[in-house]
Amino acid sequence: MSHPYRSHTCGELRRANDGENIRLSGWVHRVRDHGGVLFIDLRDHYGITQVVADPDSPVFKVANELRAEFVIRIDGKVTKRDDDLINPKLATGDIEVFVEDLQVLAKADELPLPVFGEPDYPEETRLTYRFLDLRRESLRQRILLRADVIAALRRLMGERGFVEFQTPILTASSPEGARDFLVPSRIHQGKFYALPQAPQQFKQFSVIAGFDKYFQIAPCFRDEDPRADRSPGEFYQLDIEMGFATQEDVFAVIEPVMREIFEEFGQGHPVSSSFPKIRYRDAMRRYGTDKPDLRNPLEMEVVSSHFADSNFKIFASLLKKEGTEIRAIPAPKGGSRRFCDRMNVFAQKEGLPGMGYVFWRAEDNDIVGAGPLAKNIGRERTEAIRQQLGLEVGDAAFFLGGRPSSFEAFAAKARDRIAHELDLIEQDQFKFCWIVDFPMFERDPDSEEIGFSHNPFSMPQGGMEALETENPLDVMGYQYDIVCNGVELSSGAVRNHKLECLYKAFELAGHNRAFVDTNFSGMVNSLKFGAPPHAGIAPGIERIVMLLAGVDNIREVTMFPLNQRAEDLMLGAPSHPTNQALRELGLRMTKKD
Template structure:
């Protein structure tokens, strides 16, 4: 068959009597072959990588030994009969071919080249496919896709607004929405039962780990006359099916997803966003240390502190340097150190803490944490919230050091029953959750109950 292909020269390989050119376009790579005796050889030999060419030629089946199973077009090649150079490339500031990683500054300055790279190109295509699938799944449930205003009034939601000056109203500004929160609630008040959009959100923030700076998009939706379970039931099949379809064959938590109360999540995982692929569970071992001869913990407990225990499966076989490394890490995290007990294969408890506890207390800790001979236990002692958060960090660190995290899966859960308020460092009460939430007990609880 005769074909005409247009695209970019990805790379060239000169095999003496034949010149092989990988021609790249949106759909992939096709191998083009030119004989050295052809008048086209000189034209193509001079063309640099990333030059744009149009090739006319004949599709030929490759021989068995030259088939490339890594390419969708790997069973064929095109013998060129005519080549036209549409645009000759100069020496490029960053090559497209290869796996070399460049800094963000270089990539963004030459974004048109960065977007040609296979990994980035695949991400853009994947994003389009995921958004398309979201639209289909939300529409199938009766949600209407409605675009809400981009130029609006300022409505602080915990971040700084991006402001846009108005030419018609000097000295006044529009704000770009941090989220469509008020607009989607207006839609519900106006009688629209189910709304969604792939919403652009703008937040003038720095790029901290728990923030989304600049511009980002989210699947935003709202439902009228809905309970918490109605919302879960609407979004769970969307999330599940999206991850099944695009998750590369990894296992996905079946819905309904587990519901974990906030207090339980903080107690067991030391986080309100736990990674359930980590099998380690935190335990409360305050009582075995209360009134014990391990003075540091005992005195802190009298002052209102608690003790959290983090198991370390199989860590008893690790050398002393393993525990020293974690102790130094804990100090870098701002803790005084990281105490531990090692339960040897023979059942003997070892370590600095074990030397200062009687056998009954050591046995209680072993029973509460559920560890076995050959395991170790690390400890965090502080006020309840601080101890929980640090224990969560230790849990993640120990999991990574012991390589215990389950791979090849997505584990979802809902964290429910969040506190509505919390105290800041100055004792002032502030929102600990989105203020657009309905408190348990509704308005009566909000007005009459202690906010904490």
């Protein structure tokens, strides 16, 4: 036996190895002690093999001392199992190994976190003992899935002529965007680096430098509060930028990459054959959100005309104000008072006064709307609404009114809730779409001032001419999001590579040239020396893997995540610096009040 630890792995032995003398190393997954005979499930990266010890074995006594997660090396003989003893759940279930020698390579204390059986454990424990958590099959498989996805992305991008570059981690603070992580400079005391929120500027420089197709599995750092689908601190993007490219060129690259990834790793669930393009404005109107879940078939419709000057005074008077409308969420098969009341209560819990509804039932061979709202507006208007929404007996519709911005967020939730309750969500598939034509500018509701609504560096549709002649609020950008099952996977844009046009865009957002020159000097400079038209996108890696793995928490697809309070419980980060470190950096701590 030449190797000190193993001749085979724990996932390798088959019936064909019957009779061989072999050596295995691994963790004691589980011991089943029958007094006279002892079964040890031995586990390594590759699988589990059943090891058997009986009183005839020279190491029977040692085997009796084994506990969960001991690391051992065994020598033994592979034996074919009798037909009635085969374990079909194990890849190695046709055989077992009779142990002849056994060495304990490392003992294990009583476990703070069991590996076998994977019982639910508090996340704090799982993060403190992440190395144990990672021994558990389900987390382990998700981390391996992530690795496979990243490897496939590299392959797919490479096949398309994209070249992977590394960009700086110690870089400059960007005045726009999220909070930066700052790193103090020792050489320049009092100055700080910032960790990149994304390699946004570097990827543009790459293309401006003439590298036609850039990509990177890029680490991004943002000091913002976490959510279930948003890790505190750091995350990864498939960062892409292309020279001489239009919006359509970016779509043409990303669509097949996404489709291949989701088809290969998506548990066989079907993937949209084409990715429909939905204008931002239409998405907000139909779904109340710019990241619609297209597995949900419900679409809102504007039904203002049916309520104008009607006897439903709340809506009728509402509609007299500027910028208001009434929208209906159809609810096929939701036509019971019970269901409608439940949704109304849901609306009230969400802070609305309520949600009006009509439901339709059969009456004397006729379809009649029921509910207080139907009574108020009368039979004709109720019927017109039914016709518009294409609803039948047994269906219902819910109504929201006011300025769209005041109810759209709730409408999106309600649409989601209604579809879930009525079981209308199409399960087990990936439905993609593009959201396009985002507005370049928006009016701040408080200050009334016009600012960028998205990325200031995006190319406005219509270019300079549009900026000079159109109402800024009507100008749209070449900006786009890719959305899958209601999850925003990424944003992208055609970049504004014309300096004059960039100045003009900032001017409309209330910033003069000096502001742009000061805050974006690198970008401004790069546009002065022959910047090609270019465009890009950056899908979030974790979001993709979450969808593929079917989990709704980003920490379930991250090997060593920070907790909700942005702490590393294993290594104790963040931690206090030493006085010497502070001195070298020229920093002094002050007390927080």
